[in-house]
Amino acid sequence: MSSQSMPPTPVLHTSRLVLRPVRSKDAPVIQRRFPRWDVVKWLNTDIPWPYPPDGAATYVARCREEMARGEKSHWAIVPRKGPADLIGLIHLGPDDGSGKDQRGFWLDPEHQGKGLMTEAANRVTDYAFRELGWPCLWLTNAQENHASRRIKEKQGARLVELLISRCVSGPVEQMVWQLSAQDWMARRPA
Numbered sequence: 174m175s176s177q178s179m180p181p182t183p184v185l186h187t188s189r190l191v192l193r194p195v196r197s198k199d200a201p202v203i204q205r206r207f208p209r210w211d212v213v214k215w216l217n218t219d220i221p222w223p224y225p226p227d228g229a230a231t232y233v234a235r236c237r238e239e240m241a242r243g244e245k246s247h248w249a250i251v252p253r254k255g256p257a258d259l260i261g262l263i264h265l266g267p268d269d270g271s272g273k274d275q276r277g278f279w280l281d282p283e284h285q286g287k288g289l290m291t292e293a294a295n296r297v298t299d300y301a302f303r304e305l306g307w308p309c310l311w312l313t314n315a316q317e318n319h320a321s322r323r324i325k326e327k328q329g330a331r332l333v334e335l336l337i338s339r340c341v342s343g344p345v346e347q348m349v350w351q352l353s354a355q356d357w358m359a360r361r362p363a
């Protein structure tokens with residue numbers, strides 16, 4: 174395993190959520206929940222748009238290959254109190270030196286605004302720093318993506334720079350943040 178390689182994706186728990194590795198049979202629910210303008214508009218242009226009928230199946234196959242190669246972890250976000258299927262996804266990857274976002278997430282709009290992604294992102298961040306021992310995370314969001322930006326602010330990330338980037342909705346100002354393990358541990362003692 175190289176120093177950048179990730180171990181098998183573990184199941185993680187929070188008070189309201191189970192985060193478990195993405196499975197092949199998640200594709201139909203992702204195909205149903207994900208392709209909405211409010212979900213995709215601030216995501217990067219890796220997302221095919223309009224979303225093709227096999228978009229989720231292709232994506233899930235890629236997630237599983239990346240997990241098998243130890244390149245990334247991809248979790249399905251499942252509420253403990255139901256529904257039984259996933260309501261969003263969150264992923265984490267090592268710093269490849271390019272300043273690329275190491276953590277990405279989306280949630281079905283029906284389940285937004287309840288602090289659920291703050292909870293999922295906090296657990297995954299704890300995993301990166303306390304279990305994987307990474308020194309920092311590079312994080313990004315479109316400046317106008319206030320919910321995603323707020324999660325970084327609440328976590329104590331430091332704004333490093335603003336870049337012009339492309340997302341599904343077109344060119345945007347992108348905020349690049351760094352969150353250090355040291356700052357994280359100081360704010361959130363184990």
Ligand SMILES: CC(C)(COP(=O)(O)OP(=O)(O)OC[C@H]1O[C@@H](n2cnc3c(N)ncnc32)[C@H](O)[C@@H]1OP(=O)(O)O)[C@@H](O)C(=O)NCCC(=O)NCCS
Pocket residue numbers: 211212213215216277278279280281284285286287288289290291292313314315318319320321323324327
């Ligand atoms: C980003 C996203 C995952 C947030 O999920 P969520 O579960 O609704 O987030 P939370 O409920 O944990 O809220 C996060 C914070 O953002 C705030 N927030 C949410 N929408 C906001 C808005 N439009 N303006 C300002 N703040 C906003 C919340 O109030 C909360 O801050 P607070 O705790 O200080 O009140 C969700 O909006 C989403 O799926 N968006 C589409 C995909 C996406 O953009 N992913 C990120 C790409 S970088």
